[in-house]
Amino acid sequence: MARMPSAERRRQLTEAAIRVMTRDGVDRTTTRAIATEADVSLSVFHYCFDSKQALVESVITTITDHSVTVVRQALRPRSTLEGTVRAGFQAYWDHVLAHPDEHMLTYELTQYALRRPEFAHLARRQYELYGDAYAQLIDQLCRSMDLRLRVPVSVLARYLAAMTDGLTLNYLVLGEDSGWSDILDTVTAHIVGLVAEDPGPRP
Known part of the structure; x- marks a missing residue:
């Protein structure tokens, strides 16, 4: 070997x-x-x-990196903020469609950790990773397009983590239909609305 x-x-x-x-x-x-x-x-x-906890944490981190990598690559500035944000959401959604079993595993890992006191910190770590990943993506977008937000980055990051988490679970339960594109358009419009019209100090 x-x-x-x-x-x-x-x-x-x-x-x-x-x-x-x-x-x-x-x-x-x-x-x-x-x-x-x-x-x-x-x-x-x-x-x-040296422990199953270490393995599970590595699995959680790696799965999160899989999704974040494709979104980061998609978030190159386009002619409009809406187009850029929509491309990021589409990249994430394409990853969900291509790897539904991997995304399903994230929910199983959460339940597994929450049901075992010695693993409970890993469930918290999992969702902290989601928030941290979104904060990095938001910072990347703001810097590349010189944007200012109406809400603190930490608030928007947790909101995006909760929103995509819920959308993904909905898809895993309900399956694919024609409505998801309209939902992503709606989410995109809402996020774009959280960008200040007049530049000012970053929150």
Whole structure:
């Protein structure tokens, strides 16, 4: 087996864990199954992760990064603010459509963590990551387009996290229909309305 840096090995095992958890469910996922999926020995797994908490946190962080990366790439300034914001939402939504099982896993991870006192901090960490990710994306957009907001970045970030969380769960329950595009248009219009018309101090 070829040697690789520990950070790269952790990434490999985390991606394997995501595949196994998506396929088998969090409760039924074992370290042996993850090691087999990654084609490494159990000793390598335990060298990289000294606890299941560490593995779950790595899975949560990686899944969040998957979504954030596609949105960040889509948020290049366009001719209008509305077009830029809509492109960001569309990039996220396309990721949901392409990887519904991965997004479903995020809700399963939340329930798994909340039902176990020793894991409860990971559920909180999961949603803090969502807020932090949106705050970074908002900052990126404001800097690239010289925007000022009507509300604090922290408030808008938590609002966006709650809104996309709810929309994603709705999609996973209701499935795809023609209404989602109109919903994304509505959300885009609302977010654009939270940008100040006259430049001023950032909140």
